[in-house]
Amino acid sequence: MVGTGPSVKEILSASQRDGLKNVHISGVVPLPKALELTAQSQVVVVPLRETLHTRTCCPTKLVQYSAMGKAIVTIAVSDVALALKKDAAAVVVSPAYVQSFPRAVKVLLKDPKRRGDIGERAKFVFANYDWEEISKPLLALYGGAPLLRGDLI
Numbered sequence: 001m002v003g004t005g006p007s008v009k010e011i012l013s014a015s016q017r018d019g020l021k022n023v024h025i026s027g028v029v030p031l032p033k034a035l036e037l038t039a040q041s042q043v044v045v046v047p048l049r050e051t052l053h054t055r056t057c058c059p060t061k062l063v064q065y066s067a068m069g070k071a072i073v074t075i076a077v078s079d080v081a082l083a084l085k086k087d088a089a090a091v092v093v094s095p096a097y098v099q100s101f102p103r104a105v106k107v108l109l110k111d112p113k114r115r116g117d118i119g120e121r122a123k124f125v126f127a128n129y130d131w132e133e134i135s136k137p138l139l140a141l142y143g144g145a146p147l148l149r150g151d152l153i
Contacts, residue, residue, distance in 0.1 A: 001025045002034045007047060014102055022109070039068060042115060043108045046074040046081075050095040054078055062090075066122035071115035073104045089121035 001011065004027050015023035026037055038044060044065045048054045054077045062080045065072050072090035074081045075098065084090035091104045108115050 001045065002029060002037045004028055005047075018102075018106075020106075038065065038070065041070065042112075043105055044070045044072050045101075045105060046072065047101060048075045048077050048081075050075065050077045063126055066090075066126040069119035069123045071108050071118045072122060073101065073108065075101070084122060084125060087121055087125050089118060089125045091118070 001008075001024065004025070008025055011023070012025065022042075026034075029037070044061075046059060046061050046065070048059065054075075057078060059074075059078055059080055062072065062074060062078070062084065066084065066089065072084065074084070074090055074092055076082060076085060076092045076094050081090065081092050085092035091108060093101050093104055108118070
């Protein structure tokens with residue numbers, strides 16, 4: 001795992017308890033090193049907590065990991081996670097069942113074929129993720145706004 005967060009101690013304890021020897025947490029590293037470590041990873045995790053912020057943000061990590069073709073485990077709290085779930089391009093755990101998150105990681109670690117399939121679908125999802133197309137409903141909603149009509153520019 002690259003980075004840090006409030007769950008690091010819990011993750012390390014669980015991995016030691018379960019005898020997992022392939023769990024590594026790098027802490028904060030420069031971006032080139034983070035990308036290198038991510039590329040070497042069999043599974044990447046984005047354990048977002050459900051908050052107003054995470055429900056309305058676009059976690060760029062999910063987009064980056066998808067573009068890299070990584071097998072992802074995340075929580076269903078953002079539109080990006082839901083887009084990946086819709087296309088079976090990630091294992092997306094419900095916030096109501098967050099305790100199943102470690103099990104989802106273990107399942108992927110033991111199944112190279114499934115990891116590969118998920119990674120390939122993830123690459124496809126964001127190769128075709130078109131912000132212009134996605135924004136059309138919002139632009140239609142705001143269609144009368146002066147800034148969008150160019151009146152203020």
